[in-house]
Amino acid sequence: MSALFGNYGKRRAQIIKGRGTVVEDTAGKKYLDFTSGIAVVSLGHAHPAIVKAIQEQSERLWHISNLFDIPGQEKVAQKLIADTHFSYAFFCNSGAEANEAAIKLARKHTGKHHIISFEKSFHGRTFGAMSATGQGKVHNGFGPLVGKFTILPFNDVNALEAAIDDSVAAIMLEMIQGEGGVNSVSAEFAAALAKICEEKGILLIVDEVQTGIGRTGTRYAFEQTILKPHIVTLAKGLGGGFPIGGMLGTAELYDTFGPGTHGTTFGGNPLAMSVAETVLDHVFDSAFLQNVQELSAYFVNQLKVNLPSTYTVQGKGLLLGIGCGTAEVAPYIAAAEEKGLLLVGAGPNVIRLLPPLTVTKEEIDEAITILKTILP
Ligand SMILES: *Cc1c(COP(=O)(O)O)cnc(C)c1O
Secondary structure, eight states, X not given: OOSSOSOSOOOSOOEEEEEBTEEEETTSOEEEESSHHHHTOTTOBTOHHHHHHHHHHHHHOXXXXXXXXXXXXXXXXXXXXXXXXXXXXXXXSSHHHHHHHHHHHHHHHHTOOEEEEEBTOOOOSSHXXXXXXXXXXXXXXXXXXXXXXXXXXXXXHHHHHHHOOXXXXXXXXXXXXXXXXXXXXXXXXXXXXXXXXXXXXXXXXXXXXXXXXXXTSSSSGGGGSSOXXXXXXXXXXXXXXXXXXEEEEOGGGGGGGOTTSSOOSSTTOHHHHHHHHHHHHHHTSHHHHHHHHHHHHHHHHHHHHHSOTTSEEEEETTEEEEEOTTOOSHHHHHHHHHTTEEOEESSTTEEEEOOOTTOOHHHHHHHHHHHHXXXX
């Protein structure tokens, strides 16, 4: 009998160690990890530079609290905002917390509480983030939700235009809906968002918890659009496996978050910052990002060449999806696991491919071989 709540539907493999893209279970069976712990372990498992950062920082100081200056926060913030339109960063422990900070900041800054978000979005499980999430299965049984979120169809310019009035504080969305099916924001929708936010003085919050930190081939996914969000939220890939969240904001938002307005005990502690700094030193390197784009192009091409044309290939960078029409993907994912390839779904009908950003072409080839055998 397990002593744990049953809130997770557990997979069969019991993974106990990993290195790079390869993980191993209790029986010594090896798997290619094309989940990266859900877009988290971006430098692969047990990356030596991260191991070293944790070892060294843990011997120096791992926690002191935000009562004191934490020099690592300044360093990581500088790296995150360098050559962007952002001026400030805030650190927390998870994606949901980053979105809570964003929602609070948007409410306080505008003095309004109406936020628009989208169907099939995922923003986290806390009350604010859950209320922003456009998926009934995330809400069920937990109401009443936090007001006021209006959830609109994604990529629907008409619905967006019709929903805008003076009560709207912010619009919140993912550039690629990760959990919801690997759905990219369309160029037309991005243009409408930019125009509406500019004209109406509405804040744009881009949730890059999954798409950020190199996952889509650029530092942030919004950089591949015309959008310049006021707020971006980060988490998953930023810690390379260490729990961390972050929020970036533009200069005009500075005064809204004055001393005592918002905070966290653990957020941005020295150990987390030493890991994030190491991740950024690797990922925010143009050659590294270039390589992610090349791996992506290779992977997409191999998928298109090797899979029947009934499957669609979606997403960007190394946040890719195989659309399986109306077929449920859970049995395919279980079959892949049997054959040594770990995958995760995105909604019921899409297989999500999230290898570490350090994956090799050979590993992609191996994954393709397995995918060919398990997909009908
Ligand atoms: C995973 C995810 C979250 C929630 O992050 P947690 O760290 O699980 O709270 C929020 N937004 C997006 C886009 C995500 O993919």
